[in-house]
Every structure is written in C-alpha cells, then in structure tokens.
Amino acid sequence: MIIKENTPLSKFTTFRIGGNARFFAEPKNQDELEEALLFASGKGLPSLILGGGSNILIADEGYPGLVIKMGIKGIEVRERGEEVRVSASAGEDWDLFVGMCVEKEFYGIENLSAIPGSVGASPIQNIGAYGVEVKDVISSVEVYDKKNKAIKVLTNTDCQFDYRDSFFKKDDGKNFVVTKVNFILSKKKKLNIEYADVKKFFLEKEINDPNIKDVREAIITIRKNKLPDVKLLGTAGSFFKNPIISKAKLDDLLKKYPDLPFHLVAENKAKIPIAWVIDNVCCLKGSRVGQVGLYENQALVVVNYGTASAKEVMEFAHEIARKVKEKTDLEIFPEVQIIK
Numbered sequence: 001m002i003i004k005e006n007t008p009l010s011k012f013t014t015f016r017i018g019g020n021a022r023f024f025a026e027p028k029n030q031d032e033l034e035e036a037l038l039f040a041s042g043k044g045l046p047s048l049i050l051g052g053g054s055n056i057l058i059a060d061e062g063y064p065g066l067v068i069k070m071g072i073k074g075i076e077v078r079e080r081g082e083e084v085r086v087s088a089s090a091g092e093d094w095d096l097f098v099g100m101c102v103e104k105e106f107y108g109i110e111n112l113s114a115i116p117g118s119v120g121a122s123p124i125q126n127i128g129a130y131g132v133e134v135k136d137v138i139s140s141v142e143v144y145d146k147k148n149k150a151i152k153v154l155t156n157t158d159c160q161f162d163y164r165d166s167f168f169k170k171d172d173g174k175n176f177v178v179t180k181v182n183f184i185l186s187k188k189k190k191l192n193i194e195y196a197d198v199k200k201f202f203l204e205k206e207i208n209d210p211n212i213k214d215v216r217e218a219i220i221t222i223r224k225n226k227l228p229d230v231k232l233l234g235t236a237g238s239f240f241k242n243p244i245i246s247k248a249k250l251d252d253l254l255k256k257y258p259d260l261p262f263h264l265v266a267e268n269k270a271k272i273p274i275a276w277v278i279d280n281v282c283c284l285k286g287s288r289v290g291q292v293g294l295y296e297n298q299a300l301v302v303v304n305y306g307t308a309s310a311k312e313v314m315e316f317a318h319e320i321a322r323k324v325k326e327k328t329d330l331e332i333f334p335e336v337q338i339i340k
C-alpha cells in the first residue's frame, strides 16, 4: 500500500474544501488498514477515516496526521426464509449498495436511496431520510479498535443509535474504525410510504400500489428536486441537525409562530424542521455571502459556490445559527463533522 504525502483533501470531499493531508492512504483490506494505523501511531500522528467525504468539513490548514480513505470492498448475502442477512464492507458506495438491494427486492433501505457516501459511514450518524433510519436494519457493526489494536463486533444496542447520532461520535467511539456493517433486510414486501412528499409523488403519478423500485425512483426524483447535485455544487447536505426541544418550549414557539411544523418524538419532546425556521422566520433561504450560501431549494443546505474556504463556511454557519437563536431562542448545532 502506498502512503502518499501532502495530499490535497478538497477533491475527496463533496464540499470541495480542505487543505492537505500530511499523509494519505487507501487500504483495500483489513491488513492494509492495520498497516496504515500502525504507520500513524508509529509516528505519533492522529488518523482520520474518510469515506465519501459527504458529511465533513476539513480545515483549510489540512489534516496534520494520516487520512485513511476507506477502500475495503465486498458484499455477502445470506437468505434464510423471508430474512436476508447482508454484510457490506465499509468502502462500498452506499447508494450502489441500496440499488443492489432494491434490484434483488430486499426490503428495508429503499427510502435511504441517493444518500451520498460509504456504507462504513452509515452507522456513524445513523443516516436517515423519508421516515427510515439505518439503525432500523443494522444488526451489528464490525470495527477495528485503534486503542486496543483488536477487531470487535458491536451489537445494534452497543452502537447507541439516536437521531443523527451514535456511539461512534462519542469520545470512546472515535477509537473505532468501522470495517463492515451487517444488515437484516426482508424479502417480504413492506414499504414505508407515509412520508408526505412520497405520498404526494405517488398520488400525482397515480401509482396506487407502488413496488420497491417505484419507491427508489420516487425518492431519487424528490431528492433531485430538493438537493444540489454534488457533481455541480460543493455541499455536505444538511449543515445543521434539527433541534429536539421540550413540549413547553414548543408551546411557547407556537404562540409566536402558529404555523411552525413539528414532529413529536417522545411524550414530552418535539423535533423542529429547522429549514422551515431558517426559511420562514429568518427569511434566509437562498441567501449568500461571497462564495457561501444557503441552497435555493433547501434552507438547511450550505453550499460552496466555487472557491469558499472552510473558514468562510464556518463564519457563515455561525451567523445562521446566531440569527436562528435571536429570533427563536433555539440553539442549533452542525450535523456535518468539522475537522479542525
């Protein structure tokens, strides 16, 4: 395995931002991964795992250690009656993987179509879209523990999945490199088409009894109309997480903004689609400062119009968060991983 020096990272992130990696490696199997990690620890350097670079903002100064672009590939399928167990290596492309499962009519992840990135990153922030989260179909996650230099298998419970969160984002979890994700899918038809946009799509197309391929097609079309094409515009998707607030706080906000949408996520907690607030309360959708802006069709998506720096993106994002706080007293935090 070649370990390169001073590799520009902007071409490995969908934001198209980031300085140089001091060292850069692309392991293709477990042995090469261990070799790369040993190289970094031998030099006393930190290491950073990179998948598709679609949920990350890397500093303009670059990364002072070893960046490991996950290149481990391979998919195994075991069918047992209606149940399908699928193991996918971390370096597999997420959407190609979803496409393969949809082709084979394995139900469970079709609503997660067209999310950029790798399989290995899917449990990190528990990716979710259109009423489905990946935690619902993950049975276990295989990892390499950097601290103890050992391979481990974490159960779904060990992963402590939550809304755009997991054990892997906590301090202890950051020692773990995901090498493989084990999914339980189903051959029995079970679709989740209750999400408003999806329902509307099928109503307009007059499709009464959609199949799994129709659902994938619907999600891809809906996303195309809402989100920027990463081939044309730099972005890491939703920049902020939707805040989860108490019922009392929600009641206060509803007095001021009666149209505020919300989803009850527990008896006393509600999730606020912060894009609505940024658009309707702060009137910032489509706003732009220099090379950074909020996407015209989705107020939660920060875009790099060409030559934005990480510093400019962070300043812009801070300003958005400040305005949201000023108007609503809501605190919002990045969903994107910020690498300083």
Ligand SMILES: Cc1cc2nc3c(=O)[nH]c(=O)nc-3n(C[C@H](O)[C@H](O)[C@H](O)COP(=O)(O)OP(=O)(O)OC[C@H]3O[C@@H](n4cnc5c(N)ncnc54)[C@H](O)[C@@H]3O)c2cc1C
Residues within 6 Å of the ligand: 014, 048, 049, 050, 051, 052, 053, 054, 055, 056, 070, 090, 115, 116, 117, 118, 119, 120, 121, 122, 124, 125, 126, 127, 128, 129, 168, 176, 177, 178, 179, 227, 228, 230, 235, 236, 237, 238, 337
């Ligand atoms: C246009 C667009 C739309 C998006 N839509 C959605 C959406 O609908 N829902 C959603 O949830 N997300 C969405 N995202 C965010 C992103 O696609 C996901 O978070 C995706 O899982 C990131 O995968 P990645 O391989 O690109 O991760 P990267 O950006 O490479 O890494 C993200 C984080 O995970 C860590 N990481 C990556 N791989 C591993 C590994 N193998 N082991 C340990 N740590 C690892 C990295 O160190 C980093 O901290 C969107 C992004 C874009 C650009």
